[in-house]
Structure formats: C-alpha cells, structure tokens
Amino acid sequence: MSQVECFDADRALSRIRELKHLDGPLLPMLHALQDEFGYIDEAAVPLIADMLNISKAEVQGVISFYHDFRHQPPGRHVLRLCRAEACQSMGCGKTISHVEQRLGVKLGETTPDGTFTLRDVFCLGLCAHSPAAMLDGEPHGRVTPQVADALIDSARRRQ
Amino acid sequence: MKIYIPCDAAALAMGADTVARAMESQIKSLRIDAQIVRNGSRGLLWLEPLVEVETPEGRIAYGPVSAESVASLFDAGFTRGGAHPLRLGVTEEIPYLKKQERLTFARCGITDPLSLADYMAHDGYRGLEKALEMEPAAIVGEVLNSGLRGRGGAGFPTGVKWRTVLNTAADRKYIVCNADEGDSGTYADRMIMEGDPFVLIEGMTIAGIAVGATRGFIYIRSEYPHAFRTMQRALAIARSKGYLGPNIAGSGKAFDLEARLGAGAYICGEETSLLESLEGKRGQIRPKPPLPAMEGLFGKPTVVNNVISLATVPIILDKGAQFYRDFGMGRSRGTLTIQLAGNIKYGGLVEKAFGLTLREAIYEFGGGTATGRPLRAVQVGGPLGAYFPDSLLDTPLDYEAFAAKRGLVGHGGIVVFDDSVDMAKQARYAMEFCAIESCGKCTPCRIGSIRGVEVIDRIIANQERTQNLQVLDDLCEVLLDGSLCALGGLTPYPVLSAIQYFPEDFRKPAPPPQNGHASQEISKWR
Numbered sequence: 001m002s003q004v005e006c007f008d009a010d011r012a013l014s015r016i017r018e019l020k021h022l023d024g025p026l027l028p029m030l031h032a033l034q035d036e037f038g039y040i041d042e043a044a045v046p047l048i049a050d051m052l053n054i055s056k057a058e059v060q061g062v063i064s065f066y067h068d069f070r071h072q073p074p075g076r077h078v079l080r081l082c083r084a085e086a087c088q089s090m091g092c093g094k095t096i097s098h099v100e101q102r103l104g105v106k107l108g109e110t111t112p113d114g115t116f117t118l119r120d121v122f123c124l125g126l127c128a129h130s131p132a133a134m135l136d137g138e139p140h141g142r143v144t145p146q147v148a149d150a151l152i153d154s155a156r157r158r159q
Numbered sequence: 160m161k162i163y164i165p166c167d168a169a170a171l172a173m174g175a176d177t178v179a180r181a182m183e184s185q186i187k188s189l190r191i192d193a194q195i196v197r198n199g200s201r202g203l204l205w206l207e208p209l210v211e212v213e214t215p216e217g218r219i220a221y222g223p224v225s226a227e228s229v230a231s232l233f234d235a236g237f238t239r240g241g242a243h244p245l246r247l248g249v250t251e252e253i254p255y256l257k258k259q260e261r262l263t264f265a266r267c268g269i270t271d272p273l274s275l276a277d278y279m280a281h282d283g284y285r286g287l288e289k290a291l292e293m294e295p296a297a298i299v300g301e302v303l304n305s306g307l308r309g310r311g312g313a314g315f316p317t318g319v320k321w322r323t324v325l326n327t328a329a330d331r332k333y334i335v336c337n338a339d340e341g342d343s344g345t346y347a348d349r350m351i352m353e354g355d356p357f358v359l360i361e362g363m364t365i366a367g368i369a370v371g372a373t374r375g376f377i378y379i380r381s382e383y384p385h386a387f388r389t390m391q392r393a394l395a396i397a398r399s400k401g402y403l404g405p406n407i408a409g410s411g412k413a414f415d416l417e418a419r420l421g422a423g424a425y426i427c428g429e430e431t432s433l434l435e436s437l438e439g440k441r442g443q444i445r446p447k448p449p450l451p452a453m454e455g456l457f458g459k460p461t462v463v464n465n466v467i468s469l470a471t472v473p474i475i476l477d478k479g480a481q482f483y484r485d486f487g488m489g490r491s492r493g494t495l496t497i498q499l500a501g502n503i504k505y506g507g508l509v510e511k512a513f514g515l516t517l518r519e520a521i522y523e524f525g526g527g528t529a530t531g532r533p534l535r536a537v538q539v540g541g542p543l544g545a546y547f548p549d550s551l552l553d554t555p556l557d558y559e560a561f562a563a564k565r566g567l568v569g570h571g572g573i574v575v576f577d578d579s580v581d582m583a584k585q586a587r588y589a590m591e592f593c594a595i596e597s598c599g600k601c602t603p604c605r606i607g608s609i610r611g612v613e614v615i616d617r618i619i620a621n622q623e624r625t626q627n628l629q630v631l632d633d634l635c636e637v638l639l640d641g642s643l644c645a646l647g648g649l650t651p652y653p654v655l656s657a658i659q660y661f662p663e664d665f666r667k668p669a670p671p672p673q674n675g676h677a678s679q680e681i682s683k684w685r
Contacts, residue, residue, distance in 0.1 A: 022417075023457065026439030031381075031420055052439075065441040065598075066422035068381050084343030085538055088588070089501035089576045090529065122425060122542075122592070124382050125346035126172050127574070128204035128499065128506025137384050141172035 007041035016048055026052065026062055030069055039073045075110040075117035077155040080134040081143070083107075083120045086127035095131050096120075098145035102152065115156065160193045160238055162186075163211040163218070165268065167200035167353050168385045169346065174225060175208040181229040182210075193238055199354015201268035202508030203255055211250055214240040220247040255505065255524060260486060262494050263471045264347075264510050267354040272389055275396055278357040284402070286473030290365045291410045298369035299325050302472060304480035306492025310347075311337055311428070311465030312540065312569040312645070314491075314558045317472075320462055323452035324370040327460040334366045334375035335437065335456060335463045338390075339421050339428040341380060342541025344500035344572030347508060348466035352379070352386035355470070356393035357402075360416060362469035364407060365476055366462055367414040375416040376456070378433050381423055390418045425542075425596040429644050430463040432598060443598040444644045465570070467496055488514035491557040491568075499525045501574035511556075518552035521575060532577035536585070536661065540569025542592050543649035545656035546576075546585065565652060582661035587615040589653040593646060603638045604647025610634060611654065621669035628658065628665065 015036055016029045029048055033040050040063055049056045063069045081087075081096050096107065103111050103118060110117040126132035129141025135151050143151070164170075164179045179195060186193050203209055206222035210232075219240040221232060228245060235243040247253055261267075270277040278284070290298050303318025324332055336359065340348040351359060363375050379387045394416055397403045405413045424442045426432045431445035434456050455461025471493065475483045484492040491513035497520050499506045504526035511520075517537060521527065528534050536546045539556075544567040547554070554560055561568045576585075590611030597604045614631045618624055635651035642648040658665055 024419075024437050024439040027419065027422060027436065031422070058440075062439065062441055065443075066424050068423035084592075085542060085585075085588075086344045086501040086572075086574045088585075089574055089580065121382060121423075122596070123341055123343045123345075124168075125340060125349040126169050127344045127346055127501060127572070128503070129169060129172050129207075130501055132172065134382075139168045139172035139385070141169065 007037055007043060009043060009047065011036065012041070012044050013047055016044075016051055020051060026059070027066075030063060030066075034069060037073070039070050042071060072110075075114050077115060077136055078117045078119060079151070079155070080119045080121040080124075081107070081148075082122070082124050082126070082130070082132045084123040086123070087131040090130035092131035092143075095133075095143055095145055095148050099148050099152070102149065116152070160191075161196050161213045162193050162238070163196050163198045163213075165200045165208060165354075166197035166272070166385075167207070167350060168383070169204050169350075170200055170207040170209070171385070173207045173223065177226040178208045178210065178224050178229060181226040185229055185233045189233060191233075191238060196271050198270065199267045199272050200350055200508075201250065201256060202264065202350065202510075203253065203505075204507040205505045206247065209247075212238055212240060216240065217249045217251060220250040220253065221245040222247060255507065255509075258524070259510050260494050260512055261510050262474050262483070262486070263358075263467055263496060264351070264355070264508065265474065266358065267350060270355065272354050272356055273392055273396060275357060275400055275402075278355075282477060283357055284361055284408070284473075286476035287361050287365055287368075287402075287408065289476045290368055291408065291412070295325055295369050295371060298365065298476070301476060301480045302369070305475045305483040306480075306487070306490070307468060307471060307475060307483065308491070308558065309465055310467035310471070310496070310570060312342070312567070314568065317464060317468050320452050320464070321366065321370050323450065324372070324460045324462050327453050329460050331374070331457075331459045332370055332372035333456040333459055333461040334363050334370070334372045335430075335434065335461055336363055336375065336377040336466055336469055337428060337430060337433055337463055338377050338379040338383075338386070338466050339433060340383070340466070340570065341425040341428045342543075342570050342572050344538070344574035345498050345541060345570045346500075347496040347498055347571065349383050349386050350508060351466055351470050352383070353389050356390050357397065358470045358473055359390075359466060360393060360397050360403065362472035363416060364402070364414050365472050366464070366469060368407070368412055370460075370462055372462065373413045373415070375414065376437055377416060377418045378421060378427070378437060379418055380421040380427075387418060387420055394418060424598075425592075426598040426644075426646055429646065431644075433463065434461065441598070443600045446643055467570075486512035488512070488555065488557050489559055491559070495556055495568065495571050497524075497556065498570075498572045499575075500572055502528045502530055502577050503573075503575045504529050513557050514555045516553050516555050517547065517573070520556065520573060521552065525573075525575065528575060528577045530577050530579075532579065534575060535578040535580050536576045536582060536657075538574045538576070538653065539572070540567030541572055542589060543567060543645060543652055544569050545652040546582065546660065547656070548660040551660075565656065567649065567652060582657040582664040583615065583619050583667070586654045586657040587612060587619070589650055589657075590615060593650040597646060601641070601643040601647060603641040604643070604650070607634055607638045607642075607647065608650060611638075611650075615654075618665055619669065624665070631658070
C-alpha cells in the first residue's frame with residue numbers, strides 16, 4: 001500500500017539534506033520525497049532549489065520530465081498495467097478496458113474514493129507472462145480480466 | 160537438503176512468494192530438515208515458479224508449482240526427488256536448458272544471488288583475479304579481441320569504447336552501467352541483476368581497473384524495484400568483503416559503485432540521456448560528438464555499457480578472448496541472450512551463440528504461439544525494431560544479417576504476435592510510443608511522431624489513403640535521417656516494415672467512427 005501523508009517541510013528538508021553529498025543528487029532527492037509523502041509537494045520545489053543552488057524552474061523541469069514524479073497524492077493502491085508490445089500480443093487491451101470499466105476511471109486517474117490510482121507502464125520485464133501488471137510494487141503475470149478482478153478485490157480487502 | 164525457489168520478479172509474478180510460504184509451513188509441520196534458498200531464475204519462465212530440490216542425482220525440478228500443489232509435492236516425497244505430475248527431471252537435462260550455451264548466465268538460477276561464497280564457489284571473481292595481474296592495456300586488448308559488442312542494442316565494440324576511455328587523460332573517469340532496460344520483450348538485464356548481481360559488479364570492477372576509473376554507477380529503471388533492491392544489497396556485501404572500496408581484493412586499487420534509480424523515462428536508455436539523468440537533469444539527449452568516452456558523466460571520460468555487456472566481461476577475462484570469440488558467426492561473436500516474449504508458448508531466456516535463426520528460436524525453443532493460432536508477425540529488438548513476417552524468419556540472429564533486412568537484433572528480445580494482430584494499429588502505436596517518450600530535443604522526433612500518429616489515423620479511417628501513405632513515407636524519411644538519436648531515428652522501422660510486409664492491414668474498410676471522431680487522440684494517460 002502506498003504511503004500518502006501530509007507534506008511536512010521539516011521532514012522534507014531532512015530527507016533532502018541527507019542526500020546533498022551525492023554526485024547528481026536531484027533524482028535521488030525527488031525519489032526520497034515521493035517515497036516519504038507519496039508525491040512531491042509543490043512546496044518542496046523551492047527547498048530543493050535553494051539547497052542545490054539551482055532555479056525552481058530547473059527543479060520543476062526535471063519533475064515534469066519524468067513520468068514517475070507526481071505533484072498529487074496517488075490513491076491508496078497504485079495499479080499499473082503494462083501496455084507495451086509483448087503485453088499487446090497477449091491482449092492487454094482487454095484487461096485495461098475491463099479494469100477501467102470496473103474502477104470507473106481511465107489510466108492515469110484516481111478513483112473518487114481515493115482507493116485506486118490506475119497507471120499504464122511501458123514494460124515491467126515480465127514479457128514471458130504477458131499481460132503483466134504491478135500492484136503496489138508487486139509484480140503479477142498473466143493478468144487476464146479475471147486475474148485483475150482478483151487483484152482489485154485483494155487490495156480492497158487490505159485497505 | 161536444499162529447496163530452491165526463485166526470487167526473480169517473473170517467478171514472483173507467478174506466485175513464488177506464496178509457494179515459498181507454503182513450503183516453509185510444510186517443512187515446519189513435517190519437521191523436515193530442509194533449507195529454502197531463494198535463487199535467481201533459470202530462465203525457463205513458462206515453468207515458473209520452478210522449484211528445485213538437491214538430490215544425489217543432481218537438482219530435480221518441479222514446475223510450475225502453485226501454493227495449492229505444495230502439500231501434494233511433500234506427499235509425493237519431492238524432497239527426495241519423488242514422482243509427481245509436476246516433476247520435470249534433472250534441471251540441467253531439460254532440453255530447453257541443455258541446448259543452450261550459458262556463458263553470461265552460467266550461474267543465474269543456480270546460486271543464491273546474495274551469497275558471495277556461492278558466487279566464489281561457482282568461478283566468481285576469477286576474471287577479476289586475472290585482470291589484477293594484467294596491464295590495463297592488456298585487459299582492454301582482451302575485451303577487444305573477444306569481439307564483444309554492446310548488448311544494449313547498438314552493437315558497438317565494447318573494447319573500442321574502453322580503449323578510448325583508457326587513452327583519454329583525466330583526473331577522474333567513470334564506469335556507467337546502463338540498466339534502463341525499457342524495450343518491451345526484454346528482461347535479461349533484470350534477470351542478471353536479480354539472479355547474479357555479483358557478476359555485474361565484477362564486470363564493472365574489471366572495466367574500472369582497465370580504463371583507470373575509480374567510480375561507477377548502475378542506472379536501474381524504476382520499473383525494476385526488485386532488481387534495484389538486490390543490486391543495492393549486493394553492493395553492500397561486496398563492499399563489506401573488500402570487493403568494492405579503496406582496496407579491491409587487497410590489490411591497492413580503488414573502485415566503488417552506486418546504484419541509482421531512473422524515473423520512468425524510456426529515453427534514459429539512450430546513453431547520453433542516461434548521463435544527463437544521472438547528473439540530475441531532464442533526460443534529454445546530448446548531440447555527439449563529444450563521445451561519452453571522452454566527455455561523459457560530469458564531463459569526464461566515461462564507459463557506458465549495457466548490463467549484459469559488462470556481465471560478460473568476467474568470463475572473457477577468466478577463460479580468455481579466444482574462448483569467447485569461438486562462439487558466434489561473422490562479426491557477431493560470442494553469445495546472444497535471446498528473450499522469448501509475448502504470444503509464445505515457452506517464453507524464457509535462451510543464451511545461444513549468434514547465428515540461431517529466428518525460426519529456430521521461436522519454434523525449437525519457444526514452441527510457437529501461446530494461443531496456438533498461426534504466427535503472423537515478430538518484432539525483434541524492442542519498440543524500435545522491425546516487424547518481420549514469416550518469410551523472414553530464417554534470418555539468423557546476427558547484427559549484420561538483421562541490419563541487411565532493415566531489422567534490429569537490439570537487446571535480443573523477440574515478441575511474437577499471432578494472426579489476430581492488426582499491423583496498422585501496431586504502426587500507430589510505434590509512433591504514439593515515440594511521441595510519449597520523445598525527450599523533445601530534436602524536431603523530427605518531437606513533432607514528427609505526433610504527425611505520424613495523425614497520418615496513420617487518417618490512413619486507418621480511409622481518408623485519402625494513397626496520398627497519406629506517401630506522406631507517412633516522407634515523414635519516416637525525415638525521422639530516419641534527421642533525428643538526433645535512435646528513438647526518432649528508428650521508430651520508422653516498425654512503421655515501414657508493417658506497411659511493407661502487411662499492406663493488407665492498411666487497406667481495410669474504415670472502422671465506424673468513435674464518439675463522432677474518426678481519429679483518436681494521442682494518449683494523455685500518463
């Protein structure tokens with residue numbers, strides 16, 4: 001289950017300060033913040049910019065470049081469905097439409113009750129078990145619509 | 160007695176952890192003297208979770224094991240190799256594995272990935288031992304003579320990169336491992352990092368000693384959290400045992416490594432984008448020259464190699480360049496780690512000398528399609544690779560033979576499609592993927608890919624088809640010739656091959672318009 005917590009500037013500062021000594025510390029800092037809060041709060045941008053002596057635009061530019069980084073908290077569960085070629089060849093499109101219909105959201109969106117964020121992904125390296133998916137960081141193979149239903153049900157039970 | 164249950168992500172995806180928990184509780188309740196080892200994967204992926212037991216006649220495999228079948232396995236005495244419907248016999252004798260030539264993957268699936276003792280007991284660090292007795296130029300010479308070429312896709316001779324870095328004077332040099340394995344249909348890098356991480360560390364250490372670099376980075380894609388965790392733990396173990404740090408294996412030479420996580424950008428598999436990303440910037444590509452070998456990470460000479468290239472270095476140093484180059488064909492020396500993927504019956508990793516034909520790989524190893532329907536198209540080399548029809552399946556897996564057919568061996572991933580595939584949709588997807596993943600640096604890729612999606616939508620909707628096919632052809636030429644890197648430069652391969660070999664899919668009647676519009680937007684899903 002992804003941890004979503006309120007942004008806290010002091011905690012954010014201490015996380016990024018720990019990484020300041022690294023060569024090229026920006027990506028590790030952004031990952032650390034996202035691990036800590038579940039997302040990168042806009043308020044963290046000036047903190048990082050100050051610490052690294054770069055402009056806020058540069059920090060924002062990096063955040064917006066990478067598909068992983070987000071400014072909004074995700075749902076309690078993040079379900080990622082692969083839609084790259086290997087999974088296409090095994091009908092990932094069917095699974096994706098099914099899950100979209102079941103959850104009532106499109107890829108990239110979060111259910112109104114905040115339970116699920118649905119995301120696509122281009123390859124999880126599970127291409128011999130297509131269609132593949134990742135639920136809260138755990139890999140799943142042969143994700144037919146039925147398997148997807150079971151995954152969603154199990155996540156709901158855990159919440 | 161040892162029971163081996165893989166911890167490879169593909170095995171986990173098929174329930175290996177639940178199987179391990181079920182086995183543990185059986186062992187406890189039956190009071191059996193057994194130890195569970197979480198090994199890497201043997202690469203027989205359709206059999207995962209593939210559980211092995213150690214017996215006097217060798218390791219016996221059972222698979223695919225589910226948590227439900229665990230009790231019956233114990234009833235059948237599987238810990239002594241007992242008969243059971245899931246019994247596959249001695250692992251090494253399974254034809255799929257026996258027919259392979261495992262050099263890079265010699266240990267993968269056999270050892271405990273995080274046991275340095277296990278690694279050493281299986282010829283680990285013998286390459287480094289040899290390298291430490293050699294002059295840097297001699298190490299580079301060995302890699303050069305082995306004929307090893309970049310396994311990430313470009314096929315550039317690894318030794319030539321190393322020689323350039325060796326001969327470039329600088330106060331600091333870097334070894335960077337490209338573990339941003341983003342091509343669909345590939346998972347060899349992931350398997351090595353999860354199944355035999357020390358071989359990558361050893362290969363990078365040898366590279367460092369060869370070119371005079373003391374620092375290195377492994378850039379791992381964020382879609383591989385398990386590989387990242389295993390690598391981080393392996394790095395800590397290697398450091399604690401003196402195989403990383405200021406005094407490598409007591410040699411007085413220094414080398415240290417850090418694993419870094421990507422953030423979901425396909426383009427960061429391009430070496431200059433990767434370097435930008437490591438430096439903490441947007442992963443936009445750098446024009447070449449300067450080559451990274453001369454001005455790479457933080458402006459210093461940098462070796463950037465793929466995981467498989469670096470993981471192959473130890474065996475080359477251990478057994479010699481001649482041993483390695485005796486495998487293969489033409490200018491493609493050594494072995495290729497073929498990854499069978501997609502709609503395939505027996506998906507998995509096949510390490511074979513270059514020269515196996517695509518047909519042999521797909522049918523003799525892969526067993527044809529998973530659905531049992533006729534094969535229609537095969538994409539080799541990831542999203543930038545051409546789609547081959549059945550008539551090209553006799554092409555040998557060899558860099559030059561594929562290039563001659565306007566194809567790409569790439570990282571060795573083979574994705575099979577059955578006859579339900581719509582090749583116009585695949586062509587559209589190729590352009591869409593390029594649009595989503597373009598770094599935006601050059602116009603042909605950034606804008607051309609979006610125009611490409613639009614043009615293909617018009618072709619599918621039967622709007623001025625002949626003219627639009629001509630426009631698409633022109634557009635592809637612009638991308639091929641005008642893009643700064645392989646993303647824009649090779650996206651035309653899947654598009655043009657789809658049109659060339661499957662023209663009938665571009666002549667179908669227009670589908671009924673959706674929501675009143677004939678064309679769909681580019682996905683804004685991300």
